[in-house]
Amino acid sequence: MNATVNAASSHGAPMAPRRWRVHERRAETADTVTIVIVPDDPSQAIDPPRPGQFAMLSAWGAHEIPVSYSAVEPSIEHTVRSVGPASEAVFELRVGDPLGVRGPFGTGWDLGVTDDRDVVVVAGGIGLAPLRPLVRALVDDDAARGRTSVLIGARTPAEVCFGAEIAEWSERGLTVEVTVDAAVPTTGPRWHGRVGLVTRLLDLVDVDPRRTTAFVCGPEVMMRASVHALGQRGVGAESILVSGERNMKCAIGHCGHCQLGGQLLCRDGAVMPASILGPLMAVREL
Numbered sequence: 179m180n181a182t183v184n185a186a187s188s189h190g191a192p193m194a195p196r197r198w199r200v201h202e203r204r205a206e207t208a209d210t211v212t213i214v215i216v217p218d219d220p221s222q223a224i225d226p227p228r229p230g231q232f233a234m235l236s237a238w239g240a241h242e243i244p245v246s247y248s249a250v251e252p253s254i255e256h257t258v259r260s261v262g263p264a265s266e267a268v269f270e271l272r273v274g275d276p277l278g279v280r281g282p283f284g285t286g287w288d289l290g291v292t293d294d295r296d297v298v299v300v301a302g303g304i305g306l307a308p309l310r311p312l313v314r315a316l317v318d319d320d321a322a323r324g325r326t327s328v329l330i331g332a333r334t335p336a337e338v339c340f341g342a343e344i345a346e347w348s349e350r351g352l353t354v355e356v357t358v359d360a361a362v363p364t365t366g367p368r369w370h371g372r373v374g375l376v377t378r379l380l381d382l383v384d385v386d387p388r389r390t391t392a393f394v395c396g397p398e399v400m401m402r403a404s405v406h407a408l409g410q411r412g413v414g415a416e417s418i419l420v421s422g423e424r425n426m427k428c429a430i431g432h433c434g435h436c437q438l439g440g441q442l443l444c445r446d447g448a449v450m451p452a453s454i455l456g457p458l459m460a461v462r463e464l
């Protein structure tokens with residue numbers, strides 16, 4: 179697993195937010211936006227974060243929230259779903275608006291474990307955002323392309339993010355399947371694709387479980403179901419990487435807010451093998 183806090187890119191003061199601003203803003207769905215951000219002071223540019231790492235973002239007047247990188251190069255992007263006051267404040271940012279940024283933090287997806295392996299990426303809802311830099315790396319990798327399946331679930335057709343890019347992944351040789359929980363959208367065009375839980379898409383992929391690595395991100399209930407379904411197909415829990423979610427404050431292993439069992443998610447995760455995180459996720463209220 180990778181190192182924890184990228185202190186160099188936090189300029190040696192990991193608790194001090196740096197001032198960045200929104201360079202570009204793209205609406206993904208009615209409540210989700212992708213922002214491309216740049217440092218106000220170009221001398222504070224950072225090395226590309228690792229796929230799966232996260233930053234602490236704060237829009238003016240709101241508290242900080244952990245948000246994964248949805249792109250790490252050539253631009254730094256975050257994709258945020260508005261679910262409460264702080265995420266709404268980030269959602270409402272417009273081009274040119276400032277925001278506070280700390281990070282990158284966390285372990286990230288370990289791309290090294292994909293060598294000579296079948297790869298299954300399972301994403302639920304906004305969980306596709308943290309997985310997007312990983313999928314981008316896989317689609318650029320000649321050796322990985324033909325061995326990679328990306329399974330995406332969303333509640334409704336209108337909630338599928340990165341639509342054009344998903345089509346491009348498929349055109350470039352990844353096996354991509356998208357499913358929605360409800361086929362009849364209240365707005366937008368009628369859905370002619372697959373309907374049902376994302377775990378059912380696992381029936382469509384042909385992998386050798388003994389040499390498969392899976393990457394899973396989404397709501398906790400979906401991650402638990404995915405780990406279980408992959409396990410039933412013979413994929414070992416140590417070969418399934420999941421991204422855990424807990425409230426975070428410091429993001430540098432000091433405050434204990436993100437503790438899950440003996441793990442601090444900000445320091446030891448948020449990406450961890452299901453062999454470690456799975457049993458902890460199974461215990462509610464931990």
Ligand SMILES: Cc1cc2nc3c(=O)[nH]c(=O)nc-3n(C[C@H](O)[C@H](O)[C@H](O)COP(=O)(O)OP(=O)(O)OC[C@H]3O[C@@H](n4cnc5c(N)ncnc54)[C@H](O)[C@@H]3O)c2cc1C
Pocket residue numbers: 232243244245246247257258259260261262263264265266304307308422423424425426448
């Ligand atoms: C490591 C990590 C990476 C994350 N990456 C992303 C990301 O890339 N994009 C993103 O949009 N969010 C991401 N999140 C979740 C994000 O941090 C929360 O949505 C945010 O903290 C909510 O703060 P708030 O003040 O807006 O809402 P709160 O007031 O804290 O919550 C409002 C309501 O939404 C619920 N809620 C909180 N989080 C979520 C959630 N993730 N999904 C659905 N309901 C939720 C709460 O239970 C509450 O009922 C990540 C979280 C972690 C720990």
Ligand code: FES
Pocket residue numbers: 425426427428429430431432433434435436437442443444445
């Ligand atoms: S957020 Fe403070 S210890 Fe993890």
